[in-house]
Amino acid sequence: xxxxxxxxxxxxxxxxxxxxxxxxxxxxxxxxxxxxxxxxxxxxxxxxxxxxxxxxxxxxxxxxxxxxxxxxxxxxxxxxxxxxxxxxxxxxxxxxxxxxxxxxxxxxxxxxxxxxxxxxxxxxxxxxxxxxxxxxxxxxxxxxxxxxxxxxxxxxxxxxxxxxxxxxxxxxxxxxxxxxxxxxxxxxxxxxxxxxxxxxxxxxxxxxxxxxxxxxxxxxxxxxxxxxxxxxxxxxxxxxxxxxxxxxxxxxxxxxxxxxxxxxxxxxxxxxxxxxxxxxxxxxxxxxxxxxxxxxxxxxxxxxxxxxxxxxxxxxxxxxxxxxxxxxxxxxxxxxxxxxxxxxxxxxxxxxxxxxxxxxxxxxxxxxxxxxxxxxxxxxxxxxxxxxxxxxxxxxxxxxxxxx
Amino acid sequence: xxxxxxxxxxxxxxxxxxxxxxxxxxxxxxxxxxxxxxxxxxxxxxxxxxxxxxxxxxxxxxxxxxxxxxxxxxxxxxxxxxxxxxxxxxxxxxxxxxxxxxxxxxxxxxxxxxx
Numbered sequence: 001x002x003x004x005x006x007x008x009x010x011x012x013x014x015x016x017x018x019x020x021x022x023x024x025x026x027x028x029x030x031x032x033x034x035x036x037x038x039x040x041x042x043x044x045x046x047x048x049x050x051x052x053x054x055x056x057x058x059x060x061x062x063x064x065x066x067x068x069x070x071x072x073x074x075x076x077x078x079x080x081x082x083x084x085x086x087x088x089x090x091x092x093x094x095x096x097x098x099x100x101x102x103x104x105x106x107x108x109x110x111x112x113x114x115x116x117x118x119x120x121x122x123x124x125x126x127x128x129x130x131x132x133x134x135x136x137x138x139x140x141x142x143x144x145x146x147x148x149x150x151x152x153x154x155x156x157x158x159x160x161x162x163x164x165x166x167x168x169x170x171x172x173x174x175x176x177x178x179x180x181x182x183x184x185x186x187x188x189x190x191x192x193x194x195x196x197x198x199x200x201x202x203x204x205x206x207x208x209x210x211x212x213x214x215x216x217x218x219x220x221x222x223x224x225x226x227x228x229x230x231x232x233x234x235x236x237x238x239x240x241x242x243x244x245x246x247x248x249x250x251x252x253x254x255x256x257x258x259x260x261x262x263x264x265x266x267x268x269x270x271x272x273x274x275x276x277x278x279x280x281x282x283x284x285x286x287x288x289x290x291x292x293x294x295x296x297x298x299x300x301x302x303x304x305x306x307x308x309x310x311x312x313x314x315x316x317x318x319x320x321x322x323x324x325x326x327x328x329x330x331x332x333x334x335x336x337x338x339x340x341x342x343x344x345x346x347x348x349x350x351x352x353x354x355x356x357x358x359x360x361x362x363x364x365x366x367x368x369x370x371x372x373x374x375x376x377x378x379x380x381x382x383x384x385x386x387x388x389x390x391x392x393x394x395x396x397x398x399x400x401x402x403x404x
Numbered sequence: 405x406x407x408x409x410x411x412x413x414x415x416x417x418x419x420x421x422x423x424x425x426x427x428x429x430x431x432x433x434x435x436x437x438x439x440x441x442x443x444x445x446x447x448x449x450x451x452x453x454x455x456x457x458x459x460x461x462x463x464x465x466x467x468x469x470x471x472x473x474x475x476x477x478x479x480x481x482x483x484x485x486x487x488x489x490x491x492x493x494x495x496x497x498x499x500x501x502x503x504x505x506x507x508x509x510x511x512x513x514x515x516x517x518x519x
Contacts, residue, residue, distance in 0.1 A: 014429075014431050017431045017434075018429055021430035022430055025430070058478075062467055062478070063470060063475075063477075063478070064467065065468070065470040065471035066471075066474070070474070070476055102474060106485055106488070114482070115482045115483070115485075115488065117479065117488060121473060121474075127471075133461075133464075135464060135468045136468040136469045136472060137468075137469075137472055157479075191465050193461065193462040194462075194469040195479070196480070197466050197470055197475050197477075197478055198475075199479040199482070200479050200482045201479065250476065250491055255476050255491050258490065258491055259478075323434075330441065331441075334441075334445060334448060337448050337452065338448060341448065341451055341452060352480055352481065353480060353481055354481040354483045355483045356481045356487075357482070357483075358482050360478075360479050360480065362462070363459060363462075365455045365456050365459050366452060367452075367456075
């Protein structure tokens with residue numbers, strides 16, 4: 001058999017493609033339904049995956065600045081206050097640059113059901129203001145860092161200010177555990193850009209936080225350890241565990257790894273729910289693709305009589321499947337990108353924010369990752385092509401005379 | 405004028421014939437559709453680049469806040485302390501109400517437990 005000239009070969013392929021497109025158009029309702037459901041499944045999977053990845057990347061990049069080591073005291077499996085004296089023990093460890101005390105906790109607002117996170121830091125722990133671009137703190141932080149005593153001045157997130165209905169007012173009151181009131185002056189707001197980490201935060205001095213939560217003197221919530229050489233973090237963490245019995249030591253690496261797991265798209269019920277959608281689609285695709293109607297067989301037989309080869313018929317079916325699957329995949333994936341860029345991940349954002357009253361505002365930016373693309377291809381396009389391959393072959397090899 | 409237009413027509417005719425031949429074929433329409441799709445993709449990718457640049461500034465500020473205050477968690481879900489601070493709260497806090505308690509907050513359903 002003579003090899004076909006490339007131009008003739010191209011013409012042949014174009015003719016088959018034309019026929020495949022006309023065929024798809026003839027059965028517009030059937031193919032349109034499969035295309036729409038297919039694109040929807042790809043859109044849902046890709047959106048969930050892109051949201052996860054966007055959040056995971058954000059978490060990884062922002063929390064890369066988390067403290068080297070956080071030391072907390074555990075008692076009977078629960079976190080309790082740690083003795084301030086432990087600070088001296090930690091500072092004596094070779095390689096530890098500084099140790100900062102911190103008091104933090106939650107303030108529940110019963111009327112609205114909102115939880116504020118109150119963070120109290122010693123004045124010395126808050127860095128001096130910087131005029132560098134895209135950096136914090138600005139001059140506003142100096143207002144609460146006036147001294148180590150109780151200043152009554154706080155920094156709020158814009159969300160907390162809105163939620164409290166403060167408007168332009170500066171003074172507000174919170175309850176101590178004994179229901180006595182303590183008044184604070186909101187001197188400034190956190191920048192809106194840091195909403196992802198400060199959406200519910202009220203920053204005050206260590207003494208004010210101690211007073212608000214009625215935490216006894218000589219006790220803090222945790223100690224933040226800064227290590228001179230980042231390579232020594234794990235070694236120093238081990239030493240801390242030996243020196244302070246019953247403490248939990250969280251290193252920055254653990255934080256980053258945990259968030260990777262938290263936002264790992266494979267984990268969680270979301271994928272399980274989407275898996276149901278995928279199974280439903282596979283059943284639909286299988287049903288549509290494998291159901292060889294008498295009309296299909298007749299069409300194949302006529303084409304064979306007209307001189308089409310078996311390879312041409314298989315190519316025809318392949319084109320039909322690739323056009324539907326490829327088009328739906330590309331369309332669904334592009335829509336998923338638009339969903340994140342223009343609608344801020346509207347569909348899946350509530351899942352990650354849960355029932356929180358104070359919700360951070362932050363843009364989600366999709367990113368292109370080969371593994372994600374391959375994963376969506378593997379769970380959508382690949383099963384569809386497999387489902388259509390066998391019936392395509394069966395239809396192509398059927399003897400024309402037996403059908404006609 | 406007549407001669408000019410005939411010459412012009414002669415020049416245009418093959419291109420026109422080709423165009424009409426291409427326009428009539430479904431594969432040509434597919435090509436046009438693909439071109440539109442590529443244009444849309446390019447537009448969206450450009451938009452993504454712009455948003456990414458904007459985000460860089462936000463990340464810089466958020467990082468310096470994290471570094472200044474020693475924060476360890478995202479303020480993503482503040483509904484419960486173990487969703488607000490998955491890493492800095494009690495290790496056994498999920499299901500803390502009683503043994504085998506079903507967790508009631510939706511966000512934790514979609515989160516893997518911290519390790």
